[in-house]
Amino acid sequence: xxxxxxxxxxxxxxxxxxxxxxxxxxxxxxxxxxxxxxxxxxxxxxxxxxxxxxxxxxxxxxxxxxxxxxxxxxxxxxxxxxxxxxxxxxxxxxxxxxxxxxxxxxxxxxxxxxxxxxxxxxxxxxxxxxxxxxxxxxxxxxxxxxxxxxxxxxxxxxxxxxxxxxxxxxxxxxxxxxxxxxxxxxxxxxxxxxxxxxxxxxxxxxxxxxxxxxxxxxxxxxxxxxxxxxxxxxxxxxxxxxxxxxxxxxxxxxxxxxxxxxxxxxxxxxxxxxxxxxxxxxxxxxxxxxxxxxxxxxxxxxxxxxxxxxxxxxxxxxxxxxxxxxxxxxxxxxxxxxxxxxxxxxxxxxxxxxxxxxxxxxxxxxxxxxxxxxxxxxxxxxxxxxxxxxxxxxxxxxxxxxxxxxxxxxxxxxxxxxxxxxxxxxxxxxxxxxxxxxxxxxxxxxxxxxxxxxxxxxxxxxxxxxxxxxxxxxxxxxxxxxxxxxxxxxxxxxxxxxxxxxxxxxxxxxxxxxxxxxxxxxxxxxxxxxxxxxxxxxxxxxxxxxxxxxxxxxxxxxxxxxxxxxxxxxxxxxxxxxxxxxxxxxxxxxxxxxxxxxxxxxxxxxxxxxxxxxxxxxxxxxxxxxxxxxxxxxxxxxxxxxxxxxxxxxxxxxxxxxxxxxxxxxxxxxxxxxxxxxxxxxxxxxxxxxxxxxxxxxxxxxxxxxxxxxxxxxxxxxxxxx
Amino acid sequence: xxxxxxxxxxxxxxxxxxxxxxxxxxxxxxxxxxxxxxxxxxxxxxxxxxxxxxxxxxxxxxxxxxxxxxxxxxxxxxxxxxxxxxxxxxxxxxxxxxxxxxxxxxxxxxxxxxxxxxxxxxxxxxxxxxxxxxxxxxxxxxxxxxxxxxxxxxx
Ligand code: FES
Ligand code: FES
Numbered sequence: 013x014x015x016x017x018x019x020x021x022x023x024x025x026x027x028x029x030x031x032x033x034x035x036x037x038x039x040x041x042x043x044x045x046x047x048x049x050x051x052x053x054x055x056x057x058x059x060x061x062x063x064x065x066x067x068x069x070x071x072x073x074x075x076x077x078x079x080x081x082x083x084x085x086x087x088x089x090x091x092x093x094x095x096x097x098x099x100x101x102x103x104x105x106x107x108x109x110x111x112x113x114x115x116x117x118x119x120x121x122x123x124x125x126x127x128x129x130x131x132x133x134x135x136x137x138x139x140x141x142x143x144x145x146x147x148x149x150x151x152x153x154x155x156x157x158x159x160x161x162x163x164x165x166x167x168x169x170x171x172x173x174x175x176x177x178x179x180x181x182x183x184x185x186x187x188x189x190x191x192x193x194x195x196x197x198x199x200x201x202x203x204x205x206x207x208x209x210x211x212x213x214x215x216x217x218x219x220x221x222x223x224x225x226x227x228x229x230x231x232x233x234x235x236x237x238x239x240x241x242x243x244x245x246x247x248x249x250x251x252x253x254x255x256x257x258x259x260x261x262x263x264x265x266x267x268x269x270x271x272x273x274x275x276x277x278x279x280x281x282x283x284x285x286x287x288x289x290x291x292x293x294x295x296x297x298x299x300x301x302x303x304x305x306x307x308x309x310x311x312x313x314x315x316x317x318x319x320x321x322x323x324x325x326x327x328x329x330x331x332x333x334x335x336x337x338x339x340x341x342x343x344x345x346x347x348x349x350x351x352x353x354x355x356x357x358x359x360x361x362x363x364x365x366x367x368x369x370x371x372x373x374x375x376x377x378x379x380x381x382x383x384x385x386x387x388x389x390x391x392x393x394x395x396x397x398x399x400x401x402x403x404x405x406x407x408x409x410x411x412x413x414x415x416x417x418x419x420x421x422x423x424x425x426x427x428x429x430x431x432x433x434x435x436x437x438x439x440x441x442x443x444x445x446x447x448x449x450x451x452x453x454x455x456x457x458x459x460x461x462x463x464x465x466x467x468x469x470x471x472x473x474x475x476x477x478x479x480x481x482x483x484x485x486x487x488x489x490x491x492x493x494x495x496x497x498x499x500x501x502x503x504x505x506x507x508x509x510x511x512x513x514x515x516x517x518x519x520x521x522x523x524x525x526x527x528x529x530x531x532x533x534x535x536x537x538x539x540x541x542x543x544x545x546x547x548x549x550x551x552x553x554x555x556x557x558x559x560x561x562x563x564x565x566x567x568x569x570x571x572x573x574x575x576x577x578x579x580x581x582x583x584x585x586x587x588x589x590x591x592x593x594x595x596x597x598x599x600x601x602x603x604x605x606x607x608x609x610x611x612x613x614x615x616x617x618x619x620x621x622x623x624x625x626x627x628x629x630x631x632x633x634x635x636x637x638x639x640x641x642x643x644x645x646x647x648x649x650x651x652x653x654x655x656x657x658x659x660x661x662x663x664x665x666x667x668x669x670x671x672x673x674x675x676x677x678x679x680x681x682x683x684x685x686x687x688x689x690x691x692x693x694x695x696x697x698x699x700x701x702x703x704x705x706x707x708x709x710x711x712x713x714x715x716x717x718x719x720x721x722x723x724x725x726x727x728x729x730x731x732x733x734x
Numbered sequence: 735x736x737x738x739x740x741x742x743x744x745x746x747x748x749x750x751x752x753x754x755x756x757x758x759x760x761x762x763x764x765x766x767x768x769x770x771x772x773x774x775x776x777x778x779x780x781x782x783x784x785x786x787x788x789x790x791x792x793x794x795x796x797x798x799x800x801x802x803x804x805x806x807x808x809x810x811x812x813x814x815x816x817x818x819x820x821x822x823x824x825x826x827x828x829x830x831x832x833x834x835x836x837x838x839x840x841x842x843x844x845x846x847x848x849x850x851x852x853x854x855x856x857x858x859x860x861x862x863x864x865x866x867x868x869x870x871x872x873x874x875x876x877x878x879x880x881x882x883x884x885x886x887x888x889x
Binding site for chain 2 (some may be wrong): 220368414
C-alpha cells in the first residue's frame with residue numbers, strides 16, 4: 013500500500029470533536045477501535061487530549077487562538093508552513109496567527125511520523141482539509157444555533173462567524189464551548205480548487221522570520237537545566253570494538269568530567285566508541301583529542317572503494333540477480349541481437365552532510381527517557397530506544413526540534429539511542445554532538461551502485477531493455493535479508509514505459525558490504541535516474557531520434573505528454589541547433605514527475621559551463637508554489653554536488669573524507685540559474701521534498717553528450733575535465 | 735573570568751582563553767543563533783562580527799574578542815529588520831535555515847561596504863558560506879533586494 017492510501021484509510025478514519033474541560037475545541041482523527049459516540053464527554057475528552065486516543069491536530073481555545081500540531085518534521089522542505097497553509101484555507105483563519113507546535117512521537121495517534129518519502133503533504137492533505145472544513149462547519153452551526161438563524165445564512169472568515177442578514181458576528185473562541193457539544197457532520201463540502209484563497213498561493217513561509225534572527229531552535233540549540241555536553245570518539249573503521257582506552261590526558265582537560273565506553277545501536281548492529289562528557293562542547297572536543305583508544309578490528313573487512321566497484325562489475329558480468337519485474341522476453345531479444353547496447357553506469361557512495369551535524373539530547377530518569385533532537389522519525393526512535401533500553405514505548409518521549417537538514421540521515425535512531433545511553437551513564441541530561449568529521453566518516457551513506465544496462469533497437473524502435481543493479485539494499489539495515497530483490501530497483505523509472513516497451517526487465521544483483529547505508533534524498537531514484545535516463549538517451553541516439561521525441565513516443569500518458577510539451581516550450585528545445593548542448597531527462601519519484609532540461613556550453617580554456625536549467629514539475633494538487641520552486645532549486649544544487657563533486661571513498665576500511673575541505677560543497681559561485689515551472693492540475697498530490705533531484709544528473713550528462721559526443725557513465729565527474 | 739561584550743551587553747564568563755568564540759557564545763553565554771557547521775573555517779555557519787568585520791567564530795579565540803565588540807545574529811537588529819533580514823524574508827530564502835545566521839552576517843558586511851553589490855561582489859563576499867539546502871539563487875536575489883531596501887531606508 014502506498015503511504016497515501018495507508019494514511020487516508022487508516023484506523024484514524026474517524027474525525028472527532030472534543031471539548032476540553034469546556035476551554036477549547038479540539039479536533040483530531042480519532043483512533044477508534046471501540047466505536048465511540050461522536051461527542052466525547054468531558055472525562056473522555058480530557059483523556060483524549062492527554063494522549064490516550066485522540067490525535068489532536070487543531071486546538072481552538074476560548075480566546076480564539078488556533079494551535080496546530082505538526083506531526084511531521086521541518087527540515088527545510090516547508091511542512092511547518094504548508095500544513096498551516098492547508099488548515100487556514102478550510103478553517104478560515106489567518107495563516108500568520110496560527111500557533112504551530114511539533115507533535116511528540118506517537119505512532120498510535122499520528123500514524124507514521126517518518127518525514128521521508130516526501131510523504132507529509134500527499135499523505136495528510138485530504139485529512140487536513142476535511143478536519144479544517146468540519147471545524148469551520150461546526151463553528152458556523154454553533155453560531156447559527158445561538159442566533160437562532162439558518163446556518164446557510166452564516167459564513168466564516170478570519171476566525172469569525174458572520175451572519176450576513178443581521179451583521180452579527182462572533183469570534184471562534186466564543187463559540188468553542190457550544191461547538192464542542194455538536195456532532196461533527198459526516199460529509200462536509202470542500203472548496204473547489206478555483207475558490208482557494210490561500211492554498212496554491214506563493215505565501216511567505218511561517219518559519220522564515222525565525223530563521224533570520226537566530227530564534228529558531230534546532231536540535232543543537234536546545235538547552236535544559238543542568239545540561240552536559242558530550243562527544244564520542246568513534247572507530248574510524250566503522251565497526252570493530254574498543255579494546256582499551258587511556259583517559260588520563262582527556263580527564264585533565266578543564267571542564268571534562270567523565271570518559272567511558274559507549275555502545276550504540278545502528279539498526280540491527282552495534283557501534284562502539286568512547287564518550288567524553290564535559291561542561292561545554294568544546295571542552296568535550298578537546299578531551300576527545302587527548303584520548304588514546306586502541307581498537308579491535310578483528311573480523312572486519314578492510315574494504316576499499318576500488319574493491320567494491322570491481323566486485324560489482326564482476327557480479328554484473330555473471331549474475332542474473334533477483335528479478336523484480338520481467339515482461340516479455342528481453343533475454344531472448346538481447347541474445348538474438350548482433351548489435352545490442354551493453355554498458356555499465358556507476359554512482360558513488362555519498363554522505364548526507366546535513367548543515368546541522370547530527371546531535372541529540374537525552375535525559376534518562378530511571379524508568380523513562382525524554383529525547384529532544386533534530387529527528388525525522390520520532391515514532392521510530394520511540395520504538396527503537398524502548399526496545400534497546402527495555403522501556404515501555406510511552407516511557408520514551410521524543411520531542412522534535414527544527415532540523416538543520418535531514419535528507420534521510422536523521423531518520424536513523426542511532427544517535428538518539430547513543431544520547432540515551434550516555435545520559436543513563438551520567439545520570440544527567442546530555443547533548444551529544446557529532447563533529448563534522450564524525451558525520452563524514454561514520455555514515456550511513458547513500459550506497460554506491462553499478463548498473464548494467466542492455467538494450468536493443470530495431471528500425472528505430474525499442475525491442476528490449478534489461479536493467480540490472482548491484483548495490484547495497486538499505487532495507488537490510490532495518491530488517492533481515494529475506495532473499496527478495498530490492499524493491500527500489502526500478503524507482504525513478506516512469507511506469508508508462510511498462511505499457512509501451514514489450515520486452516523489459518529489472519533485477520537486483522545482491523551486493524553486501526559492512527558499510528552502513530540509508531536513504532539519501534530521493535533514495536534509489538537519485539542513482540537509478542542517472543543510469544536509466546542516460547541509457548534512454550543512448551537508446552534515442554541509437555534509434556536516430558530526438559531524445560524527447562522518443563520519450564513522447566513511449567510515454568502514452570496525458571500528464572506526461574503535457575509535461576514534455578512544457579519542457580519543450582520553456583527551454584526552446586525544438587528550435588535548438590544540432591549539438592548545441594541540450595540534454596533532457598524525466599523521472600518519477602514519490603508521486604511526482606519532474607523533467608529537467610539542461611543547457612551547457614564549452615568554457616574558454618576548457619571544461620563545461622552550465623548555462624541554464626529548466627525544470628518542469630507535475631506534482632498534482634499542491635499547497636505553495638514558491639516552496640516547491642525552492643525545493644527544486646535546492647535539489648539542483650544538491651544534484652550538482654552529487655554529480656560533479658561528491659564521492660565518499662574507502663581505503664583500508666576507513667572513509668577518506670573528513671570535512672568540507674575534502675568533501676567540498678557547491679558554493680554560490682558554482683550554481684547554474686534554475687527556472688522552475690509547475691503544471692496546474694487537480695490530480696492527487698505528489699511529494700516535493702525530493703522528486704526535483706534525480707533527473708538533474710542525467711539531463712546534465714545528456715547535455716554534455718549532445719555538445720561533445722562524450723558519454724559520461726560514472727559519477728562524480730569533473731566539469732572542468734570534460 | 736573573562737569579560738566579553740556581545741550585542742552591547744557585558745558578560746563575565748569563566749572560559750579558557752583559547753576556547754573558540756563560537757562555543758563561548760553558544761554553550762556559556764547561551765546565544766544559539768550562531769551555528770557550528772565544520773569547526774575549521776570552511777562553511778561560514780559560525781560567522782559573527784568582531785568590531786563590525788565578519789569573522790569565523792569557530793576559529794577565533796575568546797582572547798581575541800576581549801575589549802572588542804562582538805555582534806551575533808541576535809544583535810544584528812532589534813526587530814529582525816536589518817535590510818538583509820527583511821530581504822531574506824521577502825524572498826523566502828531559508829529552507830532548513832541552519833546556514834542563514836552566517837549567511838546574513840556575511841551579507842550585512844557586504845551591504846555596508848558596497849551599496850550596490852554586483853553579482854561578482856556577491857560571489858566574492860558569499861563564497862565562504864555553504865548552504866547544503868542550495869538556497870544560493872535566492873541569496874543572490876535577496877542581497878540585490880536588500881541593497882534596494884537599504885537605499886530606500888536611507889532616504
Ligand atoms: S563552523 Fe566556522 S566556518 Fe564552519
Ligand atoms: S538553508 Fe539549509 S543549509 Fe542553508
